[in-house]
Amino acid sequence: MPQQPPWQQPHWQVFDARELHSDSLKSDVIVIGSGAGGAVTANVLAQSGLKVTLIEEGSLKTSADFQMEELPAYRDLYQDSGSRMTEDGAIHIFQGKAVGGTTLVNWTSSFRTPKQTLDHWHQEWDFDANAQAMQIYFERMEKRLNISPWRVPPNANNDVLKRGCEVLSLKHDVIPRNVQACWNLGYCGMGCPTNAKQSMLVTEIPQALDKGATLVTNGQAVAFTHKNGLIQSLVVKPTHSSSTSSIHLSAQHYVVAGGAINSPALLLRSHFPDPYQRLGKRTFLHPVNASAALFNERIDAFYGAPQSIYSDAFQWQMGTTGPVGFKLEVPPIHPALAAQMLGVHGDTLQAYMKRLPHIHACIALLRDGFHEESLGGEVRLRDDLTPGLHYPVTEYLWEGFNRAYLAMAEIQFAAGASAVMPLHHDAGQYWNWSQAKEAIKQLPQRIHRARLLSAHVMGGCTASQDPRKGVVDSYGQHHQIRNCHVIDGSLFPTSVGANPQLSIYAFALRNAERLAHQLTS
Amino acid sequence: MNRRRFLLWSSASVTVISGGLYWSSPALQDPTGRYSTSTLAALNAITPLILPSLRNDPQATQAFVQVFIEGIKTLSASQQKAFDALFQLLIHPASKRFICGIWSDWEVASPETIERMLSRWRNSRWALLNQAYNGLVQLTAALYYGHPNQWALAHYSGPPAQVRAALGR
């Protein structure tokens, strides 16, 4: 039987923002956002005896609420009900919005930050970190979240990637996952119904609450008021209140952990000093393109641990800063996402959907931000003060998407696909590798035709010891505002080059411990 | 299984349209927030061409169009604006003729003309039309096939029964 959701402890302080008045909470530190960065930070600070308030704009939903259904999950657990996109509509962006942040809906793949990435950050970005110094933080987070390589055989969808790589002698490996007693169901993206996923909801947040932290749900941090380099208060608006009234909360120190896009947006709305015009710039996406394939046998890509095999054969092949590298993985395929990603209508849509159990898909996650021409996107505020991400799809990326379509198709045929369909409006169904190879080379490199998405948003509050290069230092301390840290995925100077959650956990652990030390000594 | 409320989600963002093609046009919504009859007529005509299982079933089509409209209301303000702009395109007399290629009322437009419109939008070299196609078709497809009533069409039987039983869902 699933464990009882740990959300009924009488001594916990959990409020809906509607219940609060200005200055009704006394705290040493206010942490904004309860995802990977915010939850670890709140827990570390609470364990060191500080009075912490954790503010989350999403709702509190627990395993009992998770119905293993896409549509309610997108509506309730994702930013903009799952409809977030880059401003030109070219890339669909998935990010979480609930207690636990994106960790509530992620697919549990847990990689350490690659050494190449850490070296690059150190050399190019004056980022204080290296693989040796970070090792202990990776190890500790792996232990806290029960991360280890998935021992169960991969589901058929992942097995295609494995077989294809084997046939082509491409390096591949098993993915480590943050799960405990996982039922191998496949619904991680809709909230784990068994509490097997060691998301922030069942790990760091309950521990912080046990230590006296306060959790405020449905409260959006709108902006800070500040003077002479110090924040004076935080303006919070209840998300579900019809009134426009907001409340002011204050503390000695503030940690921004709303995730990329949202964290820089909060600082932009607060008119933080930005003497070198860094804020919101260099936002990265690991932009993803995809290739579907038909198999005669059932793949049932909706069942089983969603990601268990990956290949980095194309990740560092051409150097850290050369043509864009990519990681190969597979996505879970449930009906709504499939119907959307197919990008066709009428009889063609119906015919593909009928074959859903026989569809496999492979995705390539492009490592943006390493090459000097790969500048990522910029977060800007719209008229209504919500954030928009301007992310141009450049020729540099198109060249990578093209190589990725080729790599994925070759792997799919090698694994025995009867047909391969790159998810691109101008691609057809290809029946063999040589046909696919010729056709893919001709695919127009145009947005709104290639179906692109992102589940990994990073950067926008670049961390660097050099204030001319970064918004914050490597430990998340804001360069101009003294009582403010940023501790989440937004501080990475480039994309990670691996699914980012473990990188965010490990840096949050390191940075929060340093902050706790500063605040308590 | 619980009958779930309908929801959400799109890949719409037809922001270019909202920037470029916002003519003054017949009202999309009446003051109570209901969509105008001409918007509904356009959606009722187009939907069965996206979802063939709704062909020849006006009642089911109308019911789904309501789901679609409710779904739009859950999107961000900027996405809703994009859909409003898309609907303008469908009902403004000039764009209806010259961009959609529909010279009659939507109610009597032939399936062939509507199919031609969808294909043209998908294959156009004009990014704006690709984007309009993506917004309309992808949200429609996701909302339709995402609902448990339609899972069988995709030979998907949902979470295994023994799992649901063990979890009490």
Ligand SMILES: Cc1cc2nc3c(=O)[nH]c(=O)nc-3n(C[C@H](O)[C@H](O)[C@H](O)COP(=O)(O)OP(=O)(O)OC[C@H]3O[C@@H](n4cnc5c(N)ncnc54)[C@H](O)[C@@H]3O)c2cc1C
């Ligand atoms: C479908 C999906 C699958 C993924 N799979 C994986 C995977 O397998 N492995 C992996 O490593 N990564 C995966 N990721 C990505 C990973 O989960 C995220 O990169 C990571 O959780 C980001 O952490 P964060 O702390 O930066 O922000 P988040 O975890 O996104 O948390 C930010 C939180 O802050 C809240 N917030 C934002 N602004 C405000 C505000 N103004 N006021 C109050 N609250 C606010 C948000 O609602 C959110 O809950 C996946 C992502 C998605 C969408």
Ligand code: SF4
């Ligand atoms: S696969 Fe495991 S972690 Fe994912 S939803 Fe199922 S039980 Fe939870």
